[in-house]
Amino acid sequence: MKVSLSGISVTALSVALTWLSTSSVSTALPSHNVPKAVELATDRGRVNPTNEINLTVVLKLHNQAAYDKAVEALYDPASPTFHQWFKEEDFLKYAPTQQEFEAVKLELVNAGFSVVDSDPHRFSIRVHGTIGSAESAFQTEIHSFTFRGKTFDAHIHDAKLTGSANDFVDSVAGLERHQARPQIAVAKNFRTGQPLFKEPLAKAKDTGGLLGLITGIPLSYPQTFNYSLTDPNISATYRGTVYAIDPTRIVSYTPQELQTHYGLTPLIEEGYNGKGQTIALVEGYGYADAESDANAAAQIFGLPLFTNSTFQVVYPEGKPLNPNAADLTNWTGEIALDIQSAHAIAPGAKILVVASAGQDDEDQIASLNYIIKHHLANAVSSSWENDDEMIAGPAELDAFNSVLKKGAASGISFQFSTGDNGDLGLGTPVGAVEVPSDAPWAVAVGGTSILNDPVSLGDVSAGWGNNVGYIASGGPLDPPVALGFSGGAGGGQSQYFAKPTWQEGLPGSWRQVPDVSALADPYTGFAIVFTSEGVQYFEAGVGGTSLASPIFTAIWAIADQFNGHPLGFASPAVARLKQGEITDVVPVSPLNAHNPAGSVTDSNGTTDYTTPELFSGFLYSQTQFPAAIWPFDSEDTAVLSFGTDSSLTVTRGWDNVTGYGEPNGLPFILAVSLDAAKNGKVKK
Structure with missing residues (x-):
């Protein structure tokens, strides 16, 4: 759009x-x-x-070029200083x-x-x-x-x-x-604009088992839908794959289903569940009920409960003056999502919430520096963005990158969400990348949709980007109405930062975003528990690149555990991966063969509509993407597309929606764990 x-x-x-x-x-x-x-x-x-x-x-710094070269050498497997993270004396050489x-x-x-x-x-x-x-x-x-x-x-x-x-x-x-804004997205009813499912937890429990309210099967076998009005001259017929066929269940994956999708189940069963690792989450404000909410979710999904040794909140600048600040600024759901999704992927890891006293960009930089100064974690997720590069000037862009480079020198990987608004409306593959995921020393995490193939079975990943169209509302719409772009992963090309060395094989001369991706689509989302204004809620259909960043960070924490030594900044290792070591998200899917199409008959005759035509005017040049018919209430039927991310497009290999792709369990872990291979723990 x-x-x-x-x-x-x-x-x-x-x-x-x-x-x-x-x-x-x-x-x-x-x-x-x-x-x-x-x-x-x-x-x-x-x-x-x-x-x-x-x-x-x-x-x-003194001798900036030598410092840059020394930090890059930490990520070169051929270097004698590979993974030999800076100590105090190393930093002081350039200070x-x-x-x-x-x-x-x-x-x-x-x-x-x-x-x-x-x-x-x-x-x-x-x-x-x-x-x-x-x-x-x-x-x-x-x-x-x-x-x-x-x-x-x-x-x-x-x-x-x-x-x-x-x-x-x-x-x-x-x-x-600039204010750091949470990158959280929620699946909504397009007629009411309300979340598909958000109920007080106590009320949701009264309706039956909470797990019965969600489903990990978004798509169902193709069906035919016939619509007509009292006017016999107007009718419509559509056929295609069906999304969320049971309106009483919201599409949201359980932790166990996500572990399976990312190939982590065998590793977790062997004890590689993040134990001994700390995942730091950089948040705005923090909120008092975060741990009790996380434990309520853990009970629902059969995960270990948090204890004083596995959950902690630190306030680098002291607690916020207003204890309700997170509620007033929409951070509460974000914090709950980050904690609960990271715990879902790495249930043995300690979760450390680093809660800034405010949400300005400088507040977040202070928290990043605090993590580095005290080396609180080796894997850090930040599910927020500030503004695009045009609004954030050179002084701020360089400040973020300088701090993140020091983190990389210390062996810390800082992940950032790339945003939930595609190309930010520029309508060009260059996009308008957001700050600070644009920084060369940030791991930019894009987004995917996780779909099932109802015909041949199995999981299929698409780049996250949803378009919506209406085909019926109390009867057939003549013609169908395309509502346009409703959200998708951010990405594109920096117009400020030069391309880092590990992106040498990518097009252009500038930093390309993202590096990697994970689940972000709220229509194939996640369910959380959070407390707002004293009420504890259960909400399903939650996503955004806010979900993708902690998922990848948790996987990276498992890789750190497996490796036996911090792997540091993830992007160079991800860029080296070969086919089979990471799941490349590609545009052509077997699902496309069952995409919705149909016809409308009126007094002027019959008009046929292909899948792209149902989203007319909002797809740029995209033609290969999965879509489904969605009868989301008794009155309305929509069509919902996946993999239509504004002007950003999924391609084979690296692309500006999913980066190099999604982690795929043991092959991914083995490939990035070069220290483990060197020490004879595994054979490469």
Whole structure:
């Protein structure tokens, strides 16, 4: 579905993309660092200078090129330093001097900031002050803007730290204020707009067994549907595979079904269930009932209950001032989904929730730094995104990537959701990749749909992208109505970051997103328990790349356990995989042969409709995708497509919806576990 760009001219958009594509990735605070969206957005005026603000200032390293080379060598199997993660002395070889650090700190303190925290290797410093302090320190003004339906704050003049201390600054996060948004999606009734199933847990239990409310069989054998009105001249006939044929059961997979799909069951039975590993989840705010909700879900699905040793919440900045903050900002369901889906895949792992006191981009950077500083986990999932690259300027983009690179040097893999809105309405395969999954040192996790083949049986994966059409509402629709794109995995090509070395075989010169994928489609989703406003709910049909990121992170934690040594940043290992070591998600499926098609007869005759025509005008050039007829209530029948992700497309090999594909159990684990092979634990 093409999304309006709020009156932005094609020329203006072209200028913006040109700016991004010609921006270089600098090792110092870029001289032109105002977000390009500032030139295109509506300026709402200067932000109140007394408002409080946090900044993370990243310092310039010594011999950046040598540092980059040393970190990359950690991920080269031919290197003598392969998987020899940096120790303190390794970081200090490249660290800013104490004098440089003190000069930056003094300049910030003189501007009115107080120091909140600093990296032990002097890579960064975090300070607290006012908007006025930031404007004074960085010689700019901070204004509020609206752009493409989003509101954000940004500096309007190039940020430059006062005095010679600017020579020591690499990047800064916090001058631009973006809110990290959960990437959670929910299956909905298209007539009412309400979730397909969300009931208080107590009420849901009264209807019978909770497992009887969900089904892991989304598609049923092809059927014929006939529709007619009182007017005998109008009738319609459609035939095709049927989605969710039983309206009393919502399509949602159990943990055991997901373990089977990803080939993990034999590994888990052998004890490779994440035991001894910690999965960190970076969240906004946190909420008090997270553990009790997770244990309620564990009881439903037959998983181990959490204890004080297997579940923990840390607050790097202290607890939020408002204990209901997660509810008010839609983080509660997100947190529940992350915890419960990670536990579903790696039931033996410890889950650590790292709860930021806010949801600004800089709050999340602080949490990422906190994880690295205390080395809290080797596998980290962040099911949130900030904004696309046009809104997030060079200073923020570089700040995120610098922090994530340090994490990779420490042997930590940071996963990020790629978003739930496809190409963000740009209508081009370039897309508008979101921050920070666009960072070369982030593992960008895209999304899939998990379908069954009702004819030949077995699982079939498609790239996540749903389109919807209506064929009947109280009778046949003449003609059928295409509603358009309803959600899909984010992806595309960065217009700022150069292509990393492990993507050498991919097209273009820029960072490609995503790297890997897992289940994200809410119409083939997951069920969770969460508490909101004092009521504990059971909700089915939950997904988004919010689901994909913790699933892959949990699989990576199992790989760490199997390997016997942290595998670190996942992307280079995933890019090396060969056929059979990862499941390539491909566009052509045996399901396509049973896609819905039909005809409508009226006074003008009979009109035939092929599957693409039922989604007319919203499919770009996509013709090969599975779809199904969906009689979702007594009045309405829809057609639902899978694998139609805006202008992003699934292809053989790497693609901008699913990356290199989905993990496939033991072959995947064996292929990435090079340390285990080297030590004779397994034979390669």
